[in-house]
């Protein structure tokens with residue numbers, strides 16, 4: 001029988017090996033959001049995959065610049081700060097602010113992940129953006145919602161009805177292999193475990209107010225013209241291949 005000390009040593013060595021494997025083999029390949037930061041580096045703002053004005057006239061350049069450069073950067077900074085503060089908690093064994101930093105981790109981590117996905121699942125209209133999904137995404141939508149029009153009406157309604165700031169999200173749910181539409185308040189509340197988003201629309205006012213003012217429904221209607229269904233398919237295929 002192993003001594004307690006030897007057991008701890010074995011478990012610790014296993015943890016290191018597992019961490020290395022996760023970093024290099026699994027997370028790096030994820031196409032959905034941002035992928036892992038370079039080893040030991042803080043989280044970083046990903047580049048937009050197109051110019052600020054590329055989604056005009058549906059989403060204006062000024063909104064895109066502020067949204068990406070200021071808002072998304074803010075979530076990246078907040079996530080790095082939360083992780084640094086949680087590391088300090090572990091070092092000092094002072095957990096008096098654990099609730100605050102745990103909340104910051106969820107809010108800013110959610111913001112960084114969702115925005116990274118959001119930029120990638122849009123593309124200029126006619127150049128990867130808009131139209132209808134094909135292939136496995138079309139099949140999955142039919143299987144889960146009946147047809148595309150029913151899916152789109154449901155999704156738009158969910159986006160329009162988010163209270164305050166948040167998102168409408170299309171998730172893949174692992175256990176029954178269905179697509180489900182959920183809302184998220186802020187960046188992190190109201191979605192269920194066991195599923196992962198493959199598409200989302202940001203309905204915080206910062207996402208549309210300059211061009212659309214209070215007309216969120218008009219913004220969501222315009223957003224369909226820039227949805228990058230090819231990226232949504234990549235997201236879904238990646239999940240299915242990782243099962």
Ligand code: MN3
Pocket residue numbers: 067071115202204206207
């Ligand atoms: Mn936003």
